[in-house]
Amino acid sequence: xxxxxxxxxxxxxxxxxxxxxxxxxxxxxxxxxxxxxxxxxxxxxxxxxxxxxxxxxxxxxxxxxxxxxxxxxxxxxxxxxxxxxxxxxxxxxxxxxxxxxxxxxxxxxxxxxxxxxxxxxxxx
Numbered sequence: 520x521x522x523x524x525x526x527x528x529x530x531x532x533x534x535x536x537x538x539x540x541x542x543x544x545x546x547x548x549x550x551x552x553x554x555x556x557x558x559x560x561x562x563x564x565x566x567x568x569x570x571x572x573x574x575x576x577x578x579x580x581x582x583x584x585x586x587x588x589x590x591x592x593x594x595x596x597x598x599x600x601x602x603x604x605x606x607x608x609x610x611x612x613x614x615x616x617x618x619x620x621x622x623x624x625x626x627x628x629x630x631x632x633x634x635x636x637x638x639x640x641x642x643x
Contacts, residue, residue: 521545521632523615528637531605539600541615551618553598556627557611566625578623605641612636
């Protein structure tokens, strides 16, 4: 059973930074990707970033490209999301997710495993 536990959310002023962490346990399909999604109140869940656990290829939504960086620590079984130059429109609940196949897709419904989410609030 794959378990994902996020941490690192909080309140930050516009222009500030936060780093989210996702602790992964029970994962056996090491070539599948890990990802971050977010969901703001009244909006659909959307793709933020993804990384291939093996090889480290990364993928980003256009709205965060150049500001967010996804990485993984294979020794600690952790996925990180470094968020810089935060904007009020980045305010959302952020979710860590994992697939059980190798393809990277950006549709939330195609991801199998989810964490409980961590709230990020950016004040103007």
